[in-house]
Amino acid sequence: MGSLAAKRLRLEGCTELMLANRSQAKARQVVAGLGIGEAVEMPDLVDAVRRADIVVTSTGASDFVLTKESVEAAMESRPDRPLFIVDIAVPRDVEPDVAAIPNVGLADIDALKGLVEITLEHRRAAIPFVEEIIAEHSERFAQWHQSRVAIPVVASLVQKAEAIRSAEVERLLARCPELSERERMLITGASLTIISKLLHSVVTRLRERATANHAEALTHAGILDDLFDLRLRAEERAEAAAEASARDYTPHA
Numbered sequence: 381m382g383s384l385a386a387k388r389l390r391l392e393g394c395t396e397l398m399l400a401n402r403s404q405a406k407a408r409q410v411v412a413g414l415g416i417g418e419a420v421e422m423p424d425l426v427d428a429v430r431r432a433d434i435v436v437t438s439t440g441a442s443d444f445v446l447t448k449e450s451v452e453a454a455m456e457s458r459p460d461r462p463l464f465i466v467d468i469a470v471p472r473d474v475e476p477d478v479a480a481i482p483n484v485g486l487a488d489i490d491a492l493k494g495l496v497e498i499t500l501e502h503r504r505a506a507i508p509f510v511e512e513i514i515a516e517h518s519e520r521f522a523q524w525h526q527s528r529v530a531i532p533v534v535a536s537l538v539q540k541a542e543a544i545r546s547a548e549v550e551r552l553l554a555r556c557p558e559l560s561e562r563e564r565m566l567i568t569g570a571s572l573t574i575i576s577k578l579l580h581s582v583v584t585r586l587r588e589r590a591t592a593n594h595a596e597a598l599t600h601a602g603i604l605d606d607l608f609d610l611r612l613r614a615e616e617r618a619e620a621a622a623e624a625s626a627r628d629y630t631p632h633a
Contacts, residue, residue: 381438381468383410389436390414398428402439429454435465437473445469448477455481468492523591530590533601534583536610541579545571 386397397417401407407419420428429435429451439445446465451474455463460483467474467488479486549571553564586604590597604610 382436383413385436385438385466385468386410386414386417389434390416398432400425400428426450426454429463430457433461433463435463436468437465438468439473441469441473442471444475445473446478447475448481451478451481451484455484459483466492526591526597528590530583530586530597530601533604533610534586537582537604537608538579540608540610541575545575 382399382401386399389397395416397411397414398420399407399410399417400420400422401410402422404419404421411417411419425445429446435446437445451463451465462483462485464485465474465478465487467486470489472488474486474488476486476488478484549568552567553559559567582604586597586600589600
């Protein structure tokens with residue numbers, strides 16, 4: 381637990397660490413793994429506490445490692461400099477009376493459990509909001525999934541309309557070489573607007589029908605396929621829908 385705490389402090393940006401262990405070899409091993417810090421002797425614990433801002437203690441000792449007397453001795457030369465002690469040992473490493481020393485804060489396992497419970501309560505309170513988000517995106521996914529039947533017909537219809545528009549505009553421009561560049565751009569823009577407005581309601585309605593009623597949308601897609609001579613077979617529509625789903629859908633987190 382002490383090693384994990386040291387690693388976490390290192391990740392949080394701590395650049396100065398002191399590690400005390402009954403085994404100096406173990407303390408040096410942890411320091412080497414962290415890449416920072418120093419190993420201190422257990423007899424020098426009071427001096428280490430005197431130098432520290434935060435003390436995290438976790439040993440298997442049966443008696444208190446830090447007593448009120450030892451912490452008071454450490455605080456004598458730094459009475460106005462706060463010290464925070466986190467005792468994560470079971471049984472406790474720090475004598476409870478240490479909390480009464482001025483400018484010394486003490487948190488033990490019981491206090492930490494309370495903080496964890498508060499955090500869990502906040503998370504539980506957020507569950508309904510998370511469920512709403514999941515439900516919203518699930519509904520959006522279901523609507524998108526249903527509307528895929530319209531994709532191949534819409535794509536073919538737009539493609540055919542664009543091919544006709546482009547060919548006719550090119551033919552017109554070829555017959556009118558005297559037109560200026562601006563006039564050519566105006567004609568091209570007008571043709572694009574006409575196609576867009578003409579197809580807008582068809583595309584929108586087909587997508588809406590696909591979302592509301594899959595079977596009805598299939599029927600309408602077949603009718604459009606026949607009326608506009610798109611020549612999309614049922615299997616081609618299915619393949620196009622699958623390709624469009626892989627290409628166009630982007631999941632939301």
